[in-house]
Each structure stands twice: as structure tokens, then as C-alpha cells.
Amino acid sequence: MDRNKNLQIVAERTQPWDIVVIGGGATGAGCALDAASRGLSVLLLEQHDFGKGTSSRSTKLIHGGVRYLRQGNISLVREALRERSILLKNAPHVVHKQSFVIPCYSYWQKAFYGLGMKIYDLLASRHNIGASHIISREETLRHLPSLKQQNLRGGVLYYDGQFDDTRLLIDILRTANMRGAVVLNYARVISLTKDAEGKICGLGFEDGETGQKFSVYANCVINATGAFCDPVRRMSDASAESIVTFAQGIHLVFDRKFLPSDAALMIPKTSDGRVLFCIPWHDHLLVGTTDTAVNKAEIEPGALESEIDFIIETAGVYLASKPTRSDILSVFAGIRPLIKSTSNTKTSSISRGHDLFVDASGLITITGGKWTTYRRMAEDAVDRAVEVSGLELRRSITDDLPIAGDDADATDDGEQLHPDLPYTREDIVKAIREEMARTVEDVLARRTRALFLNARAAIEISPQVAGIMAEELGRDQNWIDNEIATFKNLASSYSRPSRNS
Numbered sequence: 001m002d003r004n005k006n007l008q009i010v011a012e013r014t015q016p017w018d019i020v021v022i023g024g025g026a027t028g029a030g031c032a033l034d035a036a037s038r039g040l041s042v043l044l045l046e047q048h049d050f051g052k053g054t055s056s057r058s059t060k061l062i063h064g065g066v067r068y069l070r071q072g073n074i075s076l077v078r079e080a081l082r083e084r085s086i087l088l089k090n091a092p093h094v095v096h097k098q099s100f101v102i103p104c105y106s107y108w109q110k111a112f113y114g115l116g117m118k119i120y121d122l123l124a125s126r127h128n129i130g131a132s133h134i135i136s137r138e139e140t141l142r143h144l145p146s147l148k149q150q151n152l153r154g155g156v157l158y159y160d161g162q163f164d165d166t167r168l169l170i171d172i173l174r175t176a177n178m179r180g181a182v183v184l185n186y187a188r189v190i191s192l193t194k195d196a197e198g199k200i201c202g203l204g205f206e207d208g209e210t211g212q213k214f215s216v217y218a219n220c221v222i223n224a225t226g227a228f229c230d231p232v233r234r235m236s237d238a239s240a241e242s243i244v245t246f247a248q249g250i251h252l253v254f255d256r257k258f259l260p261s262d263a264a265l266m267i268p269k270t271s272d273g274r275v276l277f278c279i280p281w282h283d284h285l286l287v288g289t290t291d292t293a294v295n296k297a298e299i300e301p302g303a304l305e306s307e308i309d310f311i312i313e314t315a316g317v318y319l320a321s322k323p324t325r326s327d328i329l330s331v332f333a334g335i336r337p338l339i340k341s342t343s344n345t346k347t348s349s350i351s352r353g354h355d356l357f358v359d360a361s362g363l364i365t366i367t368g369g370k371w372t373t374y375r376r377m378a379e380d381a382v383d384r385a386v387e388v389s390g391l392e393l394r395r396s397i398t399d400d401l402p403i404a405g406d407d408a409d410a411t412d413d414g415e416q417l418h419p420d421l422p423y424t425r426e427d428i429v430k431a432i433r434e435e436m437a438r439t440v441e442d443v444l445a446r447r448t449r450a451l452f453l454n455a456r457a458a459i460e461i462s463p464q465v466a467g468i469m470a471e472e473l474g475r476d477q478n479w480i481d482n483e484i485a486t487f488k489n490l491a492s493s494y495s496r497p498s499r500n501s
């Protein structure tokens with residue numbers, strides 16, 4: 001992917017694009033790939049960097065959702081389990097099977113969760129990736145040696161998918177790019193253009209690097225801006241009521257020593273009735289998440305002190321060695337868009353997980369859902385785009401389309417930039433040359449996961465990364481200084497925890 005080349009293609013094009021997608025998260029990237037692989041011309045515009053929104057801040061699970069099973073949301077669980085098997089097949093370099101253990105502290109829990117996970121297996125049907133089973137106390141401790149042992153009666157072992165969200169995102173975009181989609185980061189959509197009949201026929205966007213404004217024509221526009229979808233809908237209809245409300249979730253990252261096992265720990269019911277995961281991720285331990293109602297969507301949301309306390313306390317109930325605030329290596333927050341109400345503009349409810357809205361001008365909005373179901377969401381959105389704009393009907397082929405990419409964990413060439421992070425100079429150069437990384441944050445937060453794994457270590461290598469980027473992109477000392485200062489300022493909120501430390 002080459003930003004300069006892509007921008008030039010956009011600047012030179014006078015023909016309308018079949019589809020322009022707004023938003024470079026999982027949903028938008030999925031739409032770009034779906035449309036391009038059907039042979040449609042497609043442009044994707046992301047205001048910040050790809051994945052800057054919710055799609056870099058997930059729990060990193062490709063799953064049916066045990067939580068949704070408990071809520072009785074069978075159709076969503078079934079759909080997500082099918083998508084799980086499609087992702088394991090199409091992106092095996094970045095999505096893998098993960099074992100989970102639910103620890104049980106009574107015989108009743110063993111029977112209850114054992115049965116629940118059997119239902120999960122049944123819902124997966126032929127897409128099941130391994131049968132769940134009840135395990136003894138000894139086996140539970142063999143899988144999770146650092147689990148608190150008092151009153152432990154055994155556990156339930158089951159399997160789900162795990163991944164690296166922004167690595168998959170970049171690979172989806174690369175695959176779309178290889179199939180002719182033109183993708184641009186730092187391209188904020190600022191207006192929608194309508195024809196004499198009030199139908200959307202294009203849009204305006206601003207190049208975040210130069211401030212230059214561009215206008216493009218489009219047969220159809222898909223608004224895939226997740227939690228940010230309402231402001232875009234209001235570019236089309238100033239009086240449009242909001243369709244989403246927001247819930248924040250945070251994660252903490254610790255040293256792997258707190259759960260030194262291949263299996264993940266699943267806590268099925270926290271004190272506030274939620275599910276909490278402790279998952280091995282890139283040789284660290286990822287713990288989350290929370291569910292806190294917030295009244296606005298921010299592009300860089302901050303974790304609340306109460307959320308940090310809640311995760312530390314809950315993990316401490318189950319882990320023999322309790323993590324404390326000073327053990328936190330990184331804390332990150334994400335905003336989940338939740339569908340608010342059914343308004344008149346809603347044309348269909350594709351599943352209980354996500355919704356499609358088409359307004360009077362033909363603007364298609366797709367929001368809600370999960371990372372796991374991004375492909376299905378994209379298929380639904382592009383189907384609707386084809387219908388609304390009268391494009392030639394071609395079936396989606398993404399359920400059988402391999403996603404290009406390398407196993408990022410397998411590259412251990414070169415010298416590590418920091419002893420606590422697995423990344424080398426080669427990783428940084430690749431992010432710049434092939435993956436459209438434009439800032440130190442892009443490299444350290446979303447091409448590598450340094451910021452999410454260990455914020456202090458990421459801060460320490462930021463001058464080196466800025467230097468490599470300046471060489472590659474032809475930037476001056478002023479740019480380097482600005483980049484380091486901006487990154488340090490951002491990263492301080494990821495390494496912030498200090499109530500008791």
C-alpha cells in the first residue's frame with residue numbers, strides 16, 4: 001500500500017467510484033475488500049489512521065460470545081461462530097485457535113458451565129473447532145498453574161479464536177488494495193454531495209497531511225464509521241436522530257508471569273455480572289473488559305480509575321499472585337457503538353448484532369456488530385449498496401477469499417529495538433514502506449503493538465522509530481521532534497496508572 005500513489009489515483013480520477021467507504025476500521029475495510037473482490041471500483045477514506053477507532057481496542061477474540069449465549073442471543077452466537085470458522089480458514093496467519101478454561105469453585109458451577117459450553121459447541125455445529133469438556137481440579141491447575149486453588153473443584157475447557165486486531169485489519173486492507181481498492185488514511189470526509197434529486201453522488205474530504213481538499217464522485221457511499229456514524233449521517237440529513245449510544249470497555253496488559261500458560265482464563269461472572277478474560281497475547285497477559293456507559297464517542301478514550309480498579313480486583317480474586325497498579329504495562333480503552341432505537345429510516349435488521357440504515361439520500365450506514373462478524377457486515381452493506389445504486393449484481397466471494405499476510409510473530413530477524421518488545425528495525429521499515437504508517441503512533445500502536453503491550457518501552461524507542469521514519473519518508477528534525485513529543489503525550493495515558501503506586 002502506497003499512500004502517495006493512492007492519493008494520486010484519487011486526484012486523477014474523473015469517473016464516479018462504484019462505492020466510496022467512509023471509515024477504516026474493521027467494517028470499512030471489510031466493505032472495501034468485499035466490493036473490490038466483486039469487481040467494483042472502491043475508495044476507502046479514514047480520517048485518522050486505519051484502526052484508530054474501536055478496531056484496535058478489542059479483546060482480540062474471534063468468538064461466538066459466551067456472554068451473548070447467556071443472554072439467549074442465539075442468532076448472533078450462531079452467526080459469529082460461522083464467521084469464526086471462516087476467519088480461521090481465510091486468515092490462519094493472524095487468527096488462531098485458543099483454549100480457555102472456566103474455573104469452577106462448586107460442583108454446581110461445573111455442571112452449569114459444562115452444559116453451557118456444550119450448547120456453545122452445538123450452536124457451532126459443523127463449524128466447531130474442538131469439543132468442550134469438564135476437567136478435574138488437577139487438570140485445571142495443569143492448564144492454569146497460577147490459578148487460586150482454594151475451594152477449586154475443577155473447570156470447563158473450551159476453544160475459541162484469538163487474533164491481533166490491527167494486524168488483521170492491515171491485511172484485509174492490503175488484500176483489498178491488491179484487488180484494486182484504493183485506501184487512504186488521514187483523509188477525513190467533511191461533506192456529502194447530492195444531485196438535483198437529493199441523492200448522494202459524491203463527497204468531499206481533506207488530506208490530513210497537507211490540508212488539501214478533494215471532491216470525488218460516487219454511485220454509492222457507505223458510512224462505516226462505527227461509533228462516529230451519527231455526525232456522518234447528519235452530513236446527509238442535518239435533522240437525523242442519533243442511532244447509536246456508547247459503552248466503553250478497557251483492558252490492562254501485564255507481564256505473562258501472572259498467567260504463565262497457553263490456556264486463557266475465562267471468568268464467567270464478575271461482581272457486576274459480566275465476563276472477564278485473562279488471555280495470553282504476544283507473550284503478555286491481556287485482561288478485560290469493562291462495560292461503562294459513556295455519553296460521547298471519542299477517538300482516544302481514556303480509562304476511568306474505577307474501571308482499572310475493577311479489573312485489578314477481579315483478576316486478583318482468581319490469580320494466586322495478584323497484579324497491582326504498578327504491574328500494569330499498558331491500559332487502553334475502546335468505545336462500542338450500540339444500536340439505540342429503531343427509527344423510520346431503518347430498512348432492515350440483518351441480525352441482532354448489527355444494523356443497516358439507508359436514508360432518503362441513499363447513504364448507507366452500517367454499525368454495531370463485532371470484529372468477528374466484520375465480513376458478514378460488509379457483505380450485507382455491499383449487497384445493499386448494489387441494490388440502492390443499481391450496480392450490476394455480483395455475489396460476495398469473501399467467505400472463500402484468503403487474506404494476504406505474513407505471520408508477524410514469525411519474523412525474528414534483526415536486532416530488537418527494546419529488550420521488552422519483539423520488534424526490530426525491519427518491522428518499522430516494513431510498516432512505512434508497505435503498510436502506509438505515517439506517524440510514530442501508527443507504527444508503535446497499530447503496525448506493531450508496542451504501545452498496547454508496554455507503553456513505557458514504546459516511549460523509550462519512540463526517538464529511534466522517529467529517526468527511522470524520517471529517513472524513510474524524507475522528514476526533517478522538526479518533524480522528528482514533533483512526532484516524539486506527540487507520541488509521548490499520547491503514550492503517557494497508556495502508562496498512566498498510579499493510584500497506589
Ligand SMILES: Cc1cc2nc3c(=O)[nH]c(=O)nc-3n(C[C@H](O)[C@H](O)[C@H](O)COP(=O)(O)OP(=O)(O)OC[C@H]3O[C@@H](n4cnc5c(N)ncnc54)[C@H](O)[C@@H]3O)c2cc1C
Binds near residue numbers: 023188226
Ligand atoms: C472494549 C471492546 C472490546 C471488544 N472486543 C471484541 C472482541 O474480542 N471480539 C469481537 O469480535 N469484537 C469485539 N469488540 C467489537 C469490535 O471491536 C467492534 O465491533 C469493531 O471494531 C467496530 O469496527 P468499526 O469499523 O465498525 O468501527 P471503528 O473501528 O471505530 O472504525 C470507524 C472508523 O471511522 C473513522 N471515521 C469517523 N469519522 C470519519 C470521517 N468523517 N471520515 C473518515 N473516517 C471517519 C474513525 O476514525 C474510525 O477509524 C470489542 C469492542 C470493544 C469496545
